[in-house]
Amino acid sequence: MTLTADQADLAEPVRKAPGYWSGVFRRFLKDPVAVTCTVIVLLLILAAIFAPYLGLNDPYKASMIKRLKPIGYPGFPLGTDEQGRDMLARLIYGGRLTLFVGLVPVVLAFVFGSTLGLIAGYVGGWVNTVIMRTVDIFFAFPSVLLAIAISSALGAGIVNSLVSLTIVFIPPIARVAESATASVRSLDYIDAARASGGGALTIVRVHVLGNVLGPIFVYATSLTSVCMILAAGLSFLGIGVRPPEPEWGLMLNTLRTAIYVNPWVAALPGLMIFITSLCLNLLSDGLRSAMNVKD
Amino acid sequence: MSKTETDTTPAADRGGPHQPLIIASGLKKHFPVRSGLLNRQTATVHAVDGVSFEVKKGETLGIVGESGCGKSTTARLLIGLIELDDGSIIFDGDKLGSDISLKELRRGVQMVFQDSYASLNPRLTILDSVAFGPKLHGLKDPAGIARNLLGRVGLDPDRFAHRYPHELSGGQRQRVNIARALAMSPRLVILDEAVSALDKSVEAQVLNLLNDLREELGLTYVFISHDLNVVRYISDRVLVMYLGEVVEVGPVESIYExxxxxxxxxxxxxxxxxxxxxxxxxxxxxxxxxxxxxxxxxxxxxxxxxxxxxxxxxxxxxxxxxxxxxxxxxxxxxxxxxxxxxxxxxxxxx
Incomplete structure (x- = not known):
């Protein structure tokens, strides 16, 4: 039997295969925008985690005489808020809650939504109908409205906003998971795996997950920014985080009255939300292209 | 070519040389057409309607017919990828469902699909794709089996084992698919338009490979194609289908004459x-x-x-x-x- 390799193949030396994820990592590193955004997001997360060790002012310490000081005021590099609290400290401490309520619902929704979508897409038939029509019901409501409705029904508080945001994000993730699974399900390699005697669970683990988790993961990453904004919105409306906890949405709300007095300071929490969600979106874009094996 | 360990344990030739390897009788598959708000069945596609044939051990049965005549559905019925509505399959004397389970049937019957790209998982290296079946059945050293088979179908395992499907040409991918089908040491291989999508020169190479493998491993083929020249080249007998039914079957020379x-x-x-x-x-x-x-x-x-x-x-x-x-x-x-x-x-x- 002769080899049918092209000449180009013959010239190529024996290649040790890198794993799939190391390939993704390698391609991701080649994307400067995505890497920059990852660094920013990581810095934000690290700053939030290690906030107590950064030598910041007490974010809760108010001062009646130092209210709404501008950026660069001595001792307060980013100025002070309407109660004279240090903006820099509050922004960094605020990242803790904001990132937490931005990420946790998406992670939970990723787990539940992917599971539902995978089951619906792989099993098909009436199972698909039941799951997807239920999901459709949730699509009837705009996500903001749904989050507000569930949150206010459950009552204010962090846990309740986490629950409501998780419920809001399960349907879109389930929808993406279902369509990705259904398209993979119809491909011949799934039939070939079934013909090799693979059970449904094995086939899903070996042949389906690897091909659908990527798109779902990328989609979920892009949802974190939406989730942060929704969470901030809930706090802004007073059904999320309660004052005096620092949280970007809540800070935006309380500082909104100072917009004519000290617009730059008032805009800072919004800027943080903007930067974080922009970075998360660009990060997920980079991830999407890095996950494409063909490049 | 050295023998792999996959065929040192040949499946028992239970029925003896005169027992046909597979007897399909009265295979029937009707697909419901659903439409409307309540997804009610409004019509039925008679994809395969009472197809009967047998495949003798060691022969190649060619199945020809226009597109949509039920060739592929018949293939998928034979390997249990779609459920039979009616009819029976007897594999080497064992009736599917009573004597052997679907799982046992699938160890003896494997399939090569037309679309060489869609039939390989893009996220798995070809070594992993070929080793999937052996690993699943707990065979010793699945990677070794896979490397051996890749070598046997003409792909040097040192250079190809760790490639992804998109890094191979269509002909190379189809060789991988053949290796994957052989990894289960099947006795019957169904080739569903397996060479139709290949260039003529590559097609000839793959056909020769199939002929070699048949002799070396004592395989039996069901070869589905719309290309009558190819069917004539590879088949011993030919079965002609029209609209889900068998219209003619006979030895290849007899039918071509x-x-x-x-x-x-x-x-x-x-x-x-x-x-x-x-x-x-x-x-x-x-x-x-x-x-x-x-x-x-x-x-x-x-x-x-x-x-x-x-x-x-x-x-x-x-x-x-x-x-x-x-x-x-x-x-x-x-x-x-x-x-x-x-x-x-x-x-x-x-």
Whole structure:
């Protein structure tokens, strides 16, 4: 039997295969925008985690005489808020809650939504109908409205906003998971795996997950920014985080009255939300292209 | 080529050499067509309607027919990828469902699909793809089995094992698919248009590979194709399907010489001839095959048949031997003196 390799193949030396994820990592590193955004997001997360060790002012310490000081005021590099609290400290401490309520619902929704979508897409038939029509019901409501409705029904508080945001994000993730699974399900390699005697669970683990988790993961990453904004919105409306906890949405709300007095300071929490969600979106874009094996 | 460990343990040849490897009888698959708000069944596609045939050990059975005639559905029924509505499959004397389970059947029957790209998981290296089956069945050293098979189908495992499907050409991918099918040490390999998507030169290489493998491993093939030249090259017997039914079956030389069924005749007439003196004078078959949702009554071919008479529309012809060849069967009233078809009477009178 002769080899049918092209000449180009013959010239190529024996290649040790890198794993799939190391390939993704390698391609991701080649994307400067995505890497920059990852660094920013990581810095934000690290700053939030290690906030107590950064030598910041007490974010809760108010001062009646130092209210709404501008950026660069001595001792307060980013100025002070309407109660004279240090903006820099509050922004960094605020990242803790904001990132937490931005990420946790998406992670939970990723787990539940992917599971539902995978089951619906792989099993098909009436199972698909039941799951997807239920999901459709949730699509009837705009996500903001749904989050507000569930949150206010459950009552204010962090846990309740986490629950409501998780419920809001399960349907879109389930929808993406279902369509990705259904398209993979119809491909011949799934039939070939079934013909090799693979059970449904094995086939899903070996042949389906690897091909659908990527798109779902990328989609979920892009949802974190939406989730942060929704969470901030809930706090802004007073059904999320309660004052005096620092949280970007809540800070935006309380500082909104100072917009004519000290617009730059008032805009800072919004800027943080903007930067974080922009970075998360660009990060997920980079991830999407890095996950494409063909490049 | 050295023998791999996969075939040091040949599956028991239970039925002996004269027991056909697979007997399909009365295979039937009707797909429901659903529509409307409540997803109610509004029609039925008669994809495969009472197909019976057998494949002897070591032979290659070619299945030919127009697109949509049920070739691929038959293949998928044989390997249990879609459920039978009716009929039975007997694998080497064991009836599927009672004597052997679907899982056991699938160890003996494997399939190579037409689309070489869609039939490989893009996220797995070809080594992992080939090793999936052996790993699943707990065989020792699945990677070794896979490397061995890759070598056997002409892909140097050192250079190819760790590649992804998109890094291979169509012919190379189809070799991987063949290796994957062989990894389960099957006795029957169903090749569903396995070479149709390949370039002619690559197609020839793969066909030769298939012939070599058949001899080395003692395989039996069901070779599905619409390319009559390829079928003639590789097959021992040919089965012609039309609208979910078998219209003619027989040894390859016999069928290529004399086509007993008018559908087979027009199918072969449409085959381009290399010899200018041998050009067909017959008009090619006109129109598309009828809709399998409402197949014609009687002989399903009567709507397009030049010789159709009243009896063809009213009564379904039976698959019966024609002429003196006991292996050559056709389902046509013209070969049944008792049918009342004018041409059949003429033949009988002669």
């Amino acid at each position: 004399t086509q007993a069924h008018p559908y087979t005749a027009s199918l072969f007439a449409a085959m381009p001839s290399m010899d200018p003196d041998n050009r067909t004078e017959e008009p090619p078959l006109a129109g598309d095959p009828p809709n399998p949702i409402n197949p014609p009554s009687g002989c399903r071919f009567h709507t397009r048949c030049r010789f159709a008479e009243g009896v063809c529309a009213s009564r379904k012809p039976k698959l019966a031997t024609i002429g003196g060849d006991a292996d050559h069967l056709a389902a046509c009233h013209m070969h049944d003196a008792a049918s009342g078809h004018s041409l059949a009477l003429k033949e009988a009178a002669e």
